[in-house]
Amino acid sequence: MSSARVPTTLRRHDEALARFGGFATSYVDAMWVGDPLADAFVxxxxxxxxxxxxxxxxxxxxSGIEAVPDAPDSLRALFAQLDADPPWxxxxxxxxxxxxxxxxxxQAGIVLGAASLVSGYANSAASRPLEMTGRYVENAGARTVEVASWLQAVNEPDGLDRFxxxxxLTVRVRVIHALVRADLRRRPDxxxxxxxxxxxQAYLAYTLVxxxxxPVRSMRQVGAPYLPHEEAASYARWRYLGHLLGIDEALLPRGAAEQERLESIYLLTRPPVDDYCRALVASINTDFLVPEIEQLVPSPLHRWAPTVVQAMERLFLGDEIADELAIPRTRLVAVVRRLGPALGLGNALLDRAVFTLPWRARRGRRYQEQQDARLRRDWGVQHDLVDASPGGGRPHPARGDVDGQVGSGPG
Known part of the structure; x- marks a missing residue:
């Protein structure tokens, strides 16, 4: 294929071809490709x-595909790919x-919301599935808990083991994507x-970034730098997770340099921000990030929590994207920018005391468990992913309760 077909909302396509050559062609071609294996099963x-x-x-x-004797050929083909470990x-x-x-x-929890998730909202085409399924603005907290549940599981010491x-959870995320894709492609809007x-495929690959x-970059900015071998492990982990999510090898970044290339072409060509993108940011800020900051500071400082969130988002995203997303400007950005290196120096010195690492990690895991329990209680979330969420709200294709899907075929 060649990039003869270009989505009409894509920007600076000619510049991308000039800068990135064949990779730009592969990237744009990937905008017309979903996930053939998962799509066939759906x-x-x-x-x-x-x-x-x-x-x-x-x-x-x-239990393995052998435990499903009546599995359709599409499911067997999907697990043939999932069960075959890549040589790397x-x-x-x-x-x-x-x-x-x-x-x-x-620090990682704040970075997840203010950097990782918000960065994806600066693309109206990539955000459109969230808008059309009504999954985020209606309940930002629950959706964020679902994402965090998945991330917590895949980052466990044995989180990449086959069983x-x-x-x-990763395989279910992949099939949820395929269910949403199938539903949206049927819709006239x-x-x-x-x-x-x-x-x-193109925007799915960007989720690895x-x-x-x-996160690697943002954690440095807030003064919580990972060690070099930890950064390398993160890129390796997400390369494998990309494989499990069905990202084609041609787009699957092998390390930091290829992730930086993918980020560069994404930022260059991303469709413009729209009102829904701005509503996404407002929703996650009001419903999730501001309350999380309030959990970390004394109550007299709660009134500053929105400004702290805005300062971090501007630091992570840069002024161009932050302006497009209508994140207010604040002089607190300069304070956060200066505070990060100072905290980073202290944490780097502490990391050199290797004996402190195990107990600090244990303390972090206890905090994570406490936060997960609190968030689930506060948001009334008992499930892990949307395919297991209770009905009663807006229908969602991952639950099978979208028009024309309820009860389809033998249950």
Whole structure:
């Protein structure tokens, strides 16, 4: 393929071709591609029934595809890919080299919201599936808890093992993407000529940047720098997670340099911000990030929490994107920018005392467990991902309760 077809909302395509050559062609071509293996399984759910098919998926995750004797060929093909470890995968090194990263759990939670998630909202085409499923603005806290549940599982020491909860959650995330993709492609209000395929390969690949490159960089900015081998382990972990999520090898970044290239072309060509992008940011700030900052500071300082969030977002995103997202300007950015290196120096010195790493990591994991319990209580979230969320609210394709899908096929 060549980039003869370009989504009409994409910007600076000619400049991207001049700067990135063949990679730009692959990147734009990927906007017309979903996930053939997961999409084929989702297509079979019409005959299988949503509930029955999703139970098959879980059983295959937990016990292997051999435990599903009546599995359709599409599910067998999907697990043939999932069960075949790529030759570059080294689970042992990834686990060993990231065993103490939980010492920075407090900072990582803020970075997840203010840097990783918000960075994805500066693209109206990539954000459109969230808008059209009504999944975020209606309940930013619950959606963020779901994302955090997945991230916590895949970052556990055994989170990449074949029969781990992290593996199952990742496969379910992949199928949730395919369910949303199938639903949106049936809808007349999905403008494929403008946005490309829903949750396309190009924007799916960028999520690895959101969860690896951006956190590594942002943690340095807030004074919680990972050690070099921990950064390398993060890129290796997310390379494998990208493989499990169905990202094509041509786009799957192998390390920091290729993630930086992917970020550069994404930022250069991203469709413009729209009102929904701004509503996403306002929602996560009001419903999630500001309350989280309030948890970390004494009550007399709570009135400053919105300004602190805005300062961090401007630091992480830069003024151009922050202006587009209508994040107010604040002089507190300069304070946060200066505070980060000072905190970083102190933490770097502490990291040199190697004997402190295990107990700091244990303390971080305890905090993480406490926060997870609190957030689930505060937001009334008992499930892990949206496919297991209770009905009663707005229908969602991952639950099988979208028009035309309820009860389809034998249950």
């Amino acid at each position: 297509a079979d759910l019409a005959a299988l029934g949503h509930g029955r098919g999703m139970r098959m998926l879980r059983r295959a995750c937990q 995968l080294d689970r042992t090194t990834i686990t060993h080299d990231s065993r103490y990263v939980a010492r920075y759990t407090r 781990s909860p992290g593996f199952e 999905w403008d494929e000529s403008a946005w490309g395929v829903p949750i396309c 959101e969860f690896a490159l951006i």
